[in-house]
Amino acid sequence: MEYSLLCHASHAASLPPVRNKLLVLCIMLSLWAYTLYCCIGYCSSAPSLPGLVADPGEPPSAHTLSTELPNGDSGGFGGEPDGSSSNRVDEWDEGRFLNGSETKKLPQAIIIGVKKGGTRALLEFLRLHPDIRAVGAEPHFFDRNYEKGLEWYRDLMPKSLEGQITMEKTPSYFVTKEVPGRIYAMSKDTKLIVVVRDPVTRAISDYTQTRSKKPDIPSFESLTFKNATAGLIDATWSALQIGMYARHLERWLRFFPINQILFVSGERLITDPAGEMARVQDFLGLRRVVTNKYFHFNPAKGFPCLKKPESNSKPHCLGKTKGRTHPNIHPDVVQQLRDFYKPFNKKFYHMTGQDFGWD
Numbered sequence: 001m002e003y004s005l006l007c008h009a010s011h012a013a014s015l016p017p018v019r020n021k022l023l024v025l026c027i028m029l030s031l032w033a034y035t036l037y038c039c040i041g042y043c044s045s046a047p048s049l050p051g052l053v054a055d056p057g058e059p060p061s062a063h064t065l066s067t068e069l070p071n072g073d074s075g076g077f078g079g080e081p082d083g084s085s086s087n088r089v090d091e092w093d094e095g096r097f098l099n100g101s102e103t104k105k106l107p108q109a110i111i112i113g114v115k116k117g118g119t120r121a122l123l124e125f126l127r128l129h130p131d132i133r134a135v136g137a138e139p140h141f142f143d144r145n146y147e148k149g150l151e152w153y154r155d156l157m158p159k160s161l162e163g164q165i166t167m168e169k170t171p172s173y174f175v176t177k178e179v180p181g182r183i184y185a186m187s188k189d190t191k192l193i194v195v196v197r198d199p200v201t202r203a204i205s206d207y208t209q210t211r212s213k214k215p216d217i218p219s220f221e222s223l224t225f226k227n228a229t230a231g232l233i234d235a236t237w238s239a240l241q242i243g244m245y246a247r248h249l250e251r252w253l254r255f256f257p258i259n260q261i262l263f264v265s266g267e268r269l270i271t272d273p274a275g276e277m278a279r280v281q282d283f284l285g286l287r288r289v290v291t292n293k294y295f296h297f298n299p300a301k302g303f304p305c306l307k308k309p310e311s312n313s314k315p316h317c318l319g320k321t322k323g324r325t326h327p328n329i330h331p332d333v334v335q336q337l338r339d340f341y342k343p344f345n346k347k348f349y350h351m352t353g354q355d356f357g358w359d
Contacts, residue, residue, distance in 0.1 A: 102159040106150065107166045109191040109284055110183065112252075113174025114242055116205040117195040118266035123169045124306065125269075125277055128290045133160040134167040141168075142183055143176040150186060165284055175241070175248050184255040191284060192256060197266030198358040199243025199345070200337045204326050206239040211327075221333050233340050240337075246347035253351070263352050273304045 111119050126132045139145070141153045160166050173179045174194055183190055197205075207220045217223075226234045235241060242248075252261065262283040269276045274292040281288050293309040298317055305315035342359055349355045 101161055103162075104154050104157050104159055105166045106154050106186060107157065107168050107190070108187075109165055109167045109193065110173065111167065111169030111171070111193045111195065112179070112183075113171045113194050113248075114196060114202065114245070115171040116202050116209065117171065117197040118264070118269045119169050119171045119195050121269055121273075121303065122193070122195055122264060122276075122280070123167075125273060125290055125294075126167065126280065128294055128306065129281065129286060130289065131164050131286050132167060132284075133158045133164050134169070138170045139168050140170050140172065142179045143170065143172050146178075146182060165286070174252075177251060180252045180255045188255075190256075190260075192252070192261045193264060193280065193283070194245075194249075194261060195264045195266050195269065196245055196348075196356065198356075199240075199245070199341045200334060200358075201326075202243055202266075203239045203337065204329060206242070208326050210239075220327060220329055224333060224337065231336055233336065235340075240340075243341060244344045246344050246351060249348065249351055258352070263354060265356055267356075270303060 111123060113119070123134055123136075127134050135156055135158060139153065139156050141148070141156070145152070157166050157168070173183075183192075204220065207223070211217055221228070223237055224233060224240065226232045233240065235244070249261075262280065264276055264280060273295050274290070277290045278288055281290065294306055295304045296307045296315040297303075298305045298315070303317065305317035307315040338359065345356070345358050
């Protein structure tokens with residue numbers, strides 16, 4: 001509009017052609033300058049995007065590429081001089097940071113034995129404690145799956161919070177030669193728990209379990225002896241070998257001090273579960289949460305069942321595979337086995353400082 005009026009005025013005045021062209025050029029330059037000024041003003045007032053404004057010619061810094069975590073740590077991939085960011089990436093790769101503060105940890109305590117001693121009962125009792133997180137199935141890592149590596153083992157563990165203890169139980173660890181050194185290599189501070197039971201009763205229970213799966217196996221008496229007439233006991237039979245507790249304990253004491261191993265009585269775990277659980281909780285450095293109010297004795301099973309103190313719900317008992325009826329073993333065979341185990345028991349009492357009363 002301004003341009004049209006000016007042109008009209010210049011034409012009306014009949015200005016010379018040269019002066020007319022110069023005037024038009026000045027007007028155009030003025031309009032261009034005004035347009036440029038408006039664009040510059042608009043851009044300077046627009047909000048800037050964080051992390052995108054950088055000095056020309058300089059590469060973006062690690063800070064501009066990172067993301068702030070809630071605790072103020074940098075979770076980006078920009079490396080810091082002290083290597084802290086690199087360590088953070090490694091830890092995420094290892095799966096340690098899961099669901100906020102929950103992590104998967106290698107176990108700080110392991111129930112290492114013994115088979116048919118009461119390890120399942122102890123694990124179920126411990127899982128009542130809010131500061132215990134335990135694997136239900138037996139991992140068999142240190143005896144059967146060691147080649148799979150610690151990260152495979154860690155991944156089997158449940159997620160736990162800071163201050164909670166991660167545990168597992170595999171009863172065959174106690175009698176497997178390579179296991180003590182392997183656990184020590186993982187952590188020399190691992191707390192170890194062994195549930196022991198009268199070795200004669202344990203052997204009969206072991207046999208009873210095997211027979212439930214293989215009904216056609218030979219009798220207990222025939223497996224017990226190399227030569228029944230001479231009364232020569234077959235110490236190579238695994239059901240009898242496990243009960244030589246002192247022999248197996250010697251291997252563990254080459255790696256771990258005796259005060260790092262707790263020996264739980266399988267018999268007292270049945271007759272006085274709260275008493276044995278008090279010892280276990282003290283050993284693990286836990287509050288005595290699992291007490292008498294959690295147990296209900298079931299005469300039919302012969303085992304204590306678990307109950308919730310705050311409810312009237314039916315007590316939870318161990319599975320039907322627990323508390324099987326043992327076969328009747330000839331008293332002479334039982335006595336011969338007691339005589340066989342007597343020196344092993346005596347040595348075991350001396351090593352542990354506890355008399356389990358099996359003789």
